[in-house]
Amino acid sequence: MALPQDPLWYKNAIIYQVHVRTFFDSSGDGIGDFRGLTQKLDYLQELGITALWLMPFFPSPLRDDGYDIADYRSVHPSYGTVDDFKKFLTSAHERGIRVVIEMVLNHTSDQHAWFQESRSSKDNPRRDWYVWSETDTRYRGARIIFLDTEMSNWAWDPISKSYYWHRFFNHQPDLNYDNAAVREEMWDIMKSWLEMGVDGFRLDAVPYLVEREGTSCENLPETHVIIKELRRKLDEQFPGRLLLAEANQWPADLRQYFGEGDEFHMAFHFPIMPRMFMGLKLEDRKPIIDILQQTPEIPEVCQWCLFLRNHDELTLEMVTDVERDYMYDVYARDKPMRLNMGIRRRLAPLLENDRRRIELMNGMLLSLPGTPIIYYGDEIGMGDNVFLGDRNGVRTPMQWDGGWNAGFSTADPESLYSPLILNPLYGYPAVNVQSQRRSEHSILAWMKRIIGVRKSTQVFGRGSIEFLHPANHRVLAYVRQLKSETALVVNNLSSSAQAVELDLKRYEGNILIEMFGKNIFPRVGKLPYLLTLGPYQFFWFRLRKI
Amino acid sequence: MLEACLAERSVLNDDFLRQLISVGEVDLLVGLPTFNNAKTLGPVVQAIRAGLLKHFPRERAVIINVDGGSRDSTPELVKAASITDLQLSSEVYTLRTLHSISTISGHGAATGPALHTIMAAAELLRAQACAVISPESINIDPAWLERLFRPVYRDHFDFVTPTYRRHKFDGLLLRNLLYPIMRALYAKRIREPYPSDFAFSGRFCNHFLEQDTFDHDESGSGTEISLVILAIAGSFRICQSFLGTKARAHRDSAELVPAMRHSVGPLFSSLDTNFPIWSANDGAQPVPTFGPESELTAESVRVNRKQLHQMFTSGVAELEPVLKSILSPQTLLEIQNIAKVVEDDFRYSHELWVKTVYEFAASYHKSVISRDHIIQAMAPLYRGKMYNFLVENRDASGEDVEANVEALCRTFERLKPSLLERWDGRK
Numbered sequence: 003m004a005l006p007q008d009p010l011w012y013k014n015a016i017i018y019q020v021h022v023r024t025f026f027d028s029s030g031d032g033i034g035d036f037r038g039l040t041q042k043l044d045y046l047q048e049l050g051i052t053a054l055w056l057m058p059f060f061p062s063p064l065r066d067d068g069y070d071i072a073d074y075r076s077v078h079p080s081y082g083t084v085d086d087f088k089k090f091l092t093s094a095h096e097r098g099i100r101v102v103i104e105m106v107l108n109h110t111s112d113q114h115a116w117f118q119e120s121r122s123s124k125d126n127p128r129r130d131w132y133v134w135s136e137t138d139t140r141y142r143g144a145r146i147i148f149l150d151t152e153m154s155n156w157a158w159d160p161i162s163k164s165y166y167w168h169r170f171f172n173h174q175p176d177l178n179y180d181n182a183a184v185r186e187e188m189w190d191i192m193k194s195w196l197e198m199g200v201d202g203f204r205l206d207a208v209p210y211l212v213e214r215e216g217t218s219c220e221n222l223p224e225t226h227v228i229i230k231e232l233r234r235k236l237d238e239q240f241p242g243r244l245l246l247a248e249a250n251q252w253p254a255d256l257r258q259y260f261g262e263g264d265e266f267h268m269a270f271h272f273p274i275m276p277r278m279f280m281g282l283k284l285e286d287r288k289p290i291i292d293i294l295q296q297t298p299e300i301p302e303v304c305q306w307c308l309f310l311r312n313h314d315e316l317t318l319e320m321v322t323d324v325e326r327d328y329m330y331d332v333y334a335r336d337k338p339m340r341l342n343m344g345i346r347r348r349l350a351p352l353l354e355n356d357r358r359r360i361e362l363m364n365g366m367l368l369s370l371p372g373t374p375i376i377y378y379g380d381e382i383g384m385g386d387n388v389f390l391g392d393r394n395g396v397r398t399p400m401q402w403d404g405g406w407n408a409g410f411s412t413a414d415p416e417s418l419y420s421p422l423i424l425n426p427l428y429g430y431p432a433v434n435v436q437s438q439r440r441s442e443h444s445i446l447a448w449m450k451r452i453i454g455v456r457k458s459t460q461v462f463g464r465g466s467i468e469f470l471h472p473a474n475h476r477v478l479a480y481v482r483q484l485k486s487e488t489a490l491v492v493n494n495l496s497s498s499a500q501a502v503e504l505d506l507k508r509y510e511g512n513i514l515i516e517m518f519g520k521n522i523f524p525r526v527g528k529l530p531y532l533l534t535l536g537p538y539q540f541f542w543f544r545l546r547k548i
Numbered sequence: 549m550l551e552a553c554l555a556e557r558s559v560l561n562d563d564f565l566r567q568l569i570s571v572g573e574v575d576l577l578v579g580l581p582t583f584n585n586a587k588t589l590g591p592v593v594q595a596i597r598a599g600l601l602k603h604f605p606r607e608r609a610v611i612i613n614v615d616g617g618s619r620d621s622t623p624e625l626v627k628a629a630s631i632t633d634l635q636l637s638s639e640v641y642t643l644r645t646l647h648s649i650s651t652i653s654g655h656g657a658a659t660g661p662a663l664h665t666i667m668a669a670a671e672l673l674r675a676q677a678c679a680v681i682s683p684e685s686i687n688i689d690p691a692w693l694e695r696l697f698r699p700v701y702r703d704h705f706d707f708v709t710p711t712y713r714r715h716k717f718d719g720l721l722l723r724n725l726l727y728p729i730m731r732a733l734y735a736k737r738i739r740e741p742y743p744s745d746f747a748f749s750g751r752f753c754n755h756f757l758e759q760d761t762f763d764h765d766e767s768g769s770g771t772e773i774s775l776v777i778l779a780i781a782g783s784f785r786i787c788q789s790f791l792g793t794k795a796r797a798h799r800d801s802a803e804l805v806p807a808m809r810h811s812v813g814p815l816f817s818s819l820d821t822n823f824p825i826w827s828a829n830d831g832a833q834p835v836p837t838f839g840p841e842s843e844l845t846a847e848s849v850r851v852n853r854k855q856l857h858q859m860f861t862s863g864v865a866e867l868e869p870v871l872k873s874i875l876s877p878q879t880l881l882e883i884q885n886i887a888k889v890v891e892d893d894f895r896y897s898h899e900l901w902v903k904t905v906y907e908f909a910a911s912y913h914k915s916v917i918s919r920d921h922i923i924q925a926m927a928p929l930y931r932g933k934m935y936n937f938l939v940e941n942r943d944a945s946g947e948d949v950e951a952n953v954e955a956l957c958r959t960f961e962r963l964k965p966s967l968l969e970r971w972d973g974r975k
Contacts (some may be wrong), residue, residue, distance in 0.1 A: 285572075285608075286644040291633035324605055324643060471634045473570030475645035501569055 005095055005201075009242050011052075012202070012268055012373060013305045014463035015100070016453055018051040019312060020378040021067070022059045022081045023419055025400050027411035032418040034399070034410070036077070036086035040093050045435065049381060049446075050453035053100040055204055055246075057313060059087070063113050063173075067313070067397065068104075069206060070111035070174050074191040084198075091199050100201035102244060107188055108207040109174040117175050121162040131184050132175045133167035133213060144169070144219035150342050169210045169219075179211045179228055189235055196236075202244025202267075205229075208259065209249045221255050229265045244268065246307060250319055253297040263301035271297070271306040271372060273320035276329060278310070278366060279352065280321075282359060283332045285496040287478035289325070291469055294370075305463075306372035310363055311380060314393055315344030316352070338388040348396050350383040355427060357383075358538035361448060362493060365540045368456045369482065369491045371467045381449040382438050385428020387421065398423050403436035455517050455542065461487045470504055477502040477535065481509075481545075488545040490514065494535035503530035509545050517542040559665045560672075564651035568672055571647045575607040576600065576697055577675035580626060581662030583616030585683035589625045592688055593648070596681060597629045599693025601642055607701075611648040612669050614662035616655050622683075623650035660771040670753045677701040678753060679708075682744035687795040695789045696747040699838060706784035708747040709740050709776060709835075712794035713843035716941060716949045717851060719794075720934050721804075723953050726773070726811055729905060732960035733819065733967075734780045735829035738788065739842055742773045742811045745791060752784050773811050777818045781825055790839025805927050813923050816912040819971075827968055832961065844946030856935040857894065861887045863928020870925045874911040879903050883929065896936040898959040904929055906963060910970035 005011075026038030036059070046054065058068030059081050068078070077084050094101050110117055119128040138156035146152050147169055156165040157172040166175045177184050192203060212224040229245075236243055247259045247269035259266045274297075277289040300306070316333070318326045326343070333352055334345040345352070353359040360383060367374045379400055387395040398420050402409030408422050408430035415422070423429050438444035456462055465484035472479060476496035482489045488509070494500045506512075506526045514523035514531075523543065524531075533541070560568070578596050582589065593611070600609045613626035629648035631640065655661040663680065670678045677700035681688065699705040712719075722740060730741040748756075756778060779786050819826060864871070864887040871880050882900050889895075905926075912922050941949050 280643075284644045288631075288633050288642070288645045295633070322641065324641070328606060328643060469633070471632070473567065474572065475570070475632060475647070476572055496572065498573070500572070503566070 005098060005100060007242075010303060010464070011100065011242070012244050012246075014457070014460055015053040015373050016051045016368075016456065017053045017055050017102070017307070017373060017375040018046060018049070018378065019055045019057070019309075019375050021057040021313065021397060023068075024378060024397055025410075026402070027399075027413065030412040031080070032411050032413035033080045034419075035080065036082040036090045040086075040090040043090075043093050043097050043099065046099060047097040048450065050450055050457060051376065052098065052457075053102060053201065054094060055102045055375065056104060058104040058106060063111055065111070065173050066171055067393070069106055070109075070113075070171070071106050072111045072113045073115075074105075074188075075194060088198055095199065101199075102202040102204055102246060103195060103200050104206060105188075105192060105195075105203040106206040107177070108210050109168065109170060109176045112173045112175055116177075120175075121159050121166075124162065124164075130181050131178055133178050134162070135165045135167070138165045141167070141213050141215060141217075141219050143217055144213070148342055167213060169207065176210065176213075179225075185228060185231070189232060192232070192236075193239070196240045196243060200243075202246060204246040204248055205266075206248050208247050208266075209251060209255075221249075221251065221258060226258060226261065226265060229259065230261060233261075233265055246270075250317055252320060253293070257298045257300065260300045260304040263303045267303065268305045268307045268373060271308055272317060274370070275309060276316060276318055276321050276325070278363060279316070279333060280325060280329060281478070282353075282363065282495055283328075285476050287475055287493075287495060290366075290478060294467075294469070307375055308367055308370060308372040309375040309377065310367050311347075311349045311352070311377045311396070312375070313377070313397055315341045315346040317342075317344040319343050336388070341393065346386070346388060346393050346395055348384055348386040349377070349380045350428065350433075351385050355383065355385075356538075357445065360445060361452075362495070362538045362540055364449065364452060365491075365542070366478070366493055368452055369462050369489075369542060370480075371462075371465075371482075373463065374456075376449075381446055382435055383428070383433055383445045385423045385425065385433065387423060390420065394420060401430040401434040403434050404431040408434060409436065451518070458517070459487060459489065459544075460484055461489045465489070470506075472502045472504055474500055474502045476500050479504055488512070489517070490543040490545055491540065492533060492535065492543075493540040494538060497537050499534060499536050501532065501534050503532050506531045512545040512547050514543040515546055517544055559653075559661070559668050561651065564649075564665075564669075567647075567649040567651070568669055571610045571649065571673060573608065574610045574673045575676050576604055576609040576701065577666070577670045577673060577678040578609070578611045578693070579663070579666035579670075579678060579680040580611060580613045580683060581616070581659045581666070581680070582613055582618060582622045582626070582683045583657040584618045584620050584622060586618065586620035586622045586625060588686050589622055589683050592681065592683055592685060593626055593629045595688040595690050596693060597631075597646065597648070598640070599690035600646065601631075601640055602690050603694035604697065604701075605643050608644065609646060610673065610675075611646070612666055613648070613650040614653050614665045615650060616657055616662065617652055623652070626650050663771045663775070667753045667756050670750065671757055674750065675753070676750050677747060678750070679747040680745065685745055685795065687793045688745075689792060692745065692791045695791050695838065696745065699787050699789055700747050700749045703787075704749075704785065705787045705836075706749040706752040707776070707779035707786045708789050709738050709743045709786065710745045711739050711788050711790045711837065711839065711841055711843075713790075713792060713845065714794050715849065716844045716846050716944065716946055717849060717938065720937060721807060721811065721930070723949075724901070724933055724937055724956065725905065725930065726815065728902075728953070728957040728960040729815065729909075730776075731832045731957050732964050733826040733829065734777065734822075735826075735832045736780055736786065737832050737834050737841075738776060738780075738786065740788075741776045741815075743776070744772065746772070746775070747789075748775070748779070749784075752779060752782075755782055755784070771814075774814045774818065777815070777822065781818075781822050786835055788835050788837040788841065790837070790841075790843075804930070805924055808923050808927055808930070809920070812926065813919070816909050816919075816923075819909060820913060823971070827971070832957075842950065844949050846944070846946050846949075851938055853935055853938050854891070856931045856938070857891050860928050860932030860935060863931070867925050867928065870917065870921060873916050874922060874925060875904065875907045879907055883932075886932070894932075894936060894939070896933045898956045899963070901933045901956070902959045902963045903966065905960075906967040907970065909967060913971060 023034045025034045026042045027034050028038035060071045061073040061078050062068045120132045209220040212222045213219045245266045247266040250272045273293050277293045281290045334340050399410035438446035461482045461484040465482040468481045470479040478493040509526045512526045615623045631642045631646040653661045677697050679696040699708045
C-alpha cells in the first residue's frame, strides 16, 4: 500500500503512540525492539491507525525513559540497530502507516558526549553548547516543572565547578540555542532521519529552548525564530513531512507555535484533555466548551492533536486550583496515583473500566476538531500499576495474549523491562489482544469500528465545528461541516438517560443518518429536534438533504 | 403520589417541565418565590449565586423562581443569574453549569402555590437540600446559603429555620404570639416559626407532597408556618441557623390582617389535626441551633404607638358582638376594662393576652363564627398587646426584651391547660 500523497495527511491521521520497548520483544531479552514492532504492524494496520508516534529510541541512560538522549544519530542497542529501524520504517510505509519520531531538542542526557566535552573545560569548543553560569540566581522567573524532584533549574557541576541550566531533571542539561552551532547540528540530525524516510517529528519541550533574563523563559520570540527556521528547511528539503509541538501551554500561548502556518503543523491541545475527564465526572459540558471557546483559530493548514492519555501523567497544569482539587478527588484519591501536577493512570482505570464511558471518551476524541492520538494498550483497556516509580505504571508491556509474559516476550518474567499488569481486573489473562480479537463486542473490535467510521469521512479531521447549546447541560452537541458534508455529534455526559431538544432549524429538511448502523432518523423539521440518549450514549449522524 | 397529583392538576406547566428536564438531577435547589420584586431582587439573586459558587462549587445546583405574575422584570433578573456555556460570566469562575430558571404561577403574592411548585420541582430533580429565600431579604449575603444548606446537606437535618439579628421592635407578631404559642403547644423553641428564609431536605419535601391538605390549599396562604408544623408533627430533625441581620420591615398597618391570616390562621387550623400531638406535649425542648438563637439591637426608632392604642380601643368597642361570641365573659370584661384606661396607664398583661389567644384558638376550633372573622377580630386585640409591648420596652435593652418574651412564653406554657379545657368543651 503506497502512502497517500496528501500534503495535509496529518489532518485526517489516526495516530498511535507507542514506545518500542513496550510493544513486542523479538529477541527474548525482555525488552521490546524494532523487529518486534515490525512484526506487530499487521495488528496496527488492522486496528486502522494511519500513523505511529514513537517515543525516543535513541541511546540513552534511560533515566527519563529515553527523553535523556545520549546519541541522536543511533538506536538504543536494546531496541536494535539503525538497519532494524529502516526495515521497520519500510514495512510501516508498505502498510500505509506513517512514522513520526521523537526529537528532544531542548536538552540532552548528561551522558551525551557533547555535555561531557562541555563540562570538561571552560575552554572546550563545546562549552557554549549548554547554558552555564557561575551563580544559580539567573532566570529566576522560570518556574520549576518537576516540583516533586527538583529544587532549582540550576544544578552544580563539580567537574567544571559551575552551574548548568536544566528545565527538567538535573541529569538533562538544556542545550544553548543561542549558539548557531547547536542549531545547525540539531537540524543536521533531523535531516539524517528525514533522509531515512521518517514522516515527521514530535518536538519535545519546545517552549523552553531559549532563556532570557526577566522572563519566564517560556514561549520567547527567539524560540519562534528557531522553529520557523527549522520549518523553512523542512518544507524546502522534505515537503509533506510534519512538525508536531509538545508544549504544555494554554491555547492562546500555543497559538504562536503555529505562526502563520510557518511553524508547527500540529500541536497538542493539552488543556482539553483534563476537561473532558472533568466534564464526564461533573456530567456537564461546560468545562469542555469553556476551553474550546478559549481556543483560538489556527491557520488552515494546521491542526490540533487530541489525546485522552499518553505516556506522561494526566497533566493538571492547565487547570485552575479548584479544578485540580476536584480532579484529584474524583480521579486520584489515593496518593500513589498522583505525580508532579497530575495523575499517573491509564484510560480504563480512570474510567473505572466502564465500557460506556470508555466508548464515550473515545467518541469525543475522534469527533472533536483535531487529530486523535491513541495510547498503546488503551484500545484494549489496559490497566496501570501506580506502585511503579515515576510514570512507569502506564508504560508496562503490551498485553498480547493470556500466555507467557502476556505474549510480549519469551524471556524470564524477572528480566522484563517492567512487571506485567497482573491484577484480576486488568491483568493480561483478562485483558489482551488475542481474547478481544475473538469477540465482535470487545473494546478492541469497537475501537476498530469507530476508527473505520471516523476514516469514512474527512469531516472530523478537517471540518469546522459549531456547538449547539441545548438547555440540557449534560448533553454536548456539535455540528462538524466540511463543504457539503455535515455531521452532527450528540454526547450524553451523564450516567443517566437524558432527553435533549436540539435547535437544528438551519438543517430543516435534512434526514439524520446514524453513522455506525446507517439507520435513518426522522427528518429535521421546524420544531426542536428531540433525542433521547441512554447513559453515556453518543450519536454520530450524517445530515443529508434528500 | 406525585405522579398522580401531576396527572390530575399539575403545578408544573409544560414549559417549566422542559426547563426541569434540562436541569436534571441536582444536589441543591434554591427556591425564590417572587411577585413584582424587581427593585430589590438583583442583589438577592447575586448573593444566592455567589453563595452557591463559593460554598458549594462542586454541587449540582439550580435556582428556581416561581413568579406570581410580575409586571416588572422580576423573572428576567433571576434568569440572568444562569451560568451556562452561553452565559459565561467573566467575573465569576464556576466548575459547572448553574441553571437559574423561572416559571409563572399566576397567584400574585401568595407564596403557597409557589412553594408547592418549588417542592414539586425539588422532588422531580431529586434535590438533596432545598432553600427558600425571600426576595425581600435584601440583607442576604452569600454566607446565608452555606448556613441554610449545610445543616441539611452535611448534617442531615430535615428542616432549618432561621434566626436573625433584629431590631427589638421588629418581628413583633413572632415574639408576642407565634413563637410563644408554638413553643407552648408544639414544644419546640423555634424562634422563627413563620420563616421567610428556610431550608429543608429532599426527604421532608417528599413528605410534604404526600399531604393532601396542601394540594387543596388554593389560597396558598400560610404554607411557611404549615411547613414548620408539618416538620414538627412528622418528627423531622429540625434545627435553627443564624443567618445575620434581617432587614427592617416597613409594614403598613393594613398588612396586619393578611399577615395574621397567613400565620395565625394556619396555626389555629393545625391544632385540629394535630390535637394528639400538642395536647400530649409537656415542656418545650430546645432546638439545635447553629449560631445565636436571637440577637436584638436596641437603637432608638420612631414608632407611632398612639395609632395602635386608638385602633385597639375602637376595635374593642366596634367588635363587641363578635368578641362576645369568641371570648369568655370574664376575659372580654377585662379587655373592655383596659380599653377604658388612658394611654399612660394602659397595660395588657401577659396573662390576659394568653387567655385571649387561647380563647380565640378554641373558638376557631369550634368555628363559633366564620374562621376568617375570628382572625380579623383578633387583629385589634393584638394591636393592644403590641402597644403595651412597645411602651414596656421603650428603653429596654435586647436582654430586657428577651426576658420579657421569656416571661410571656412561660405564661403560655402555664396556661396551656386552660386551652385544653376549652378544647374538649368543658368550658
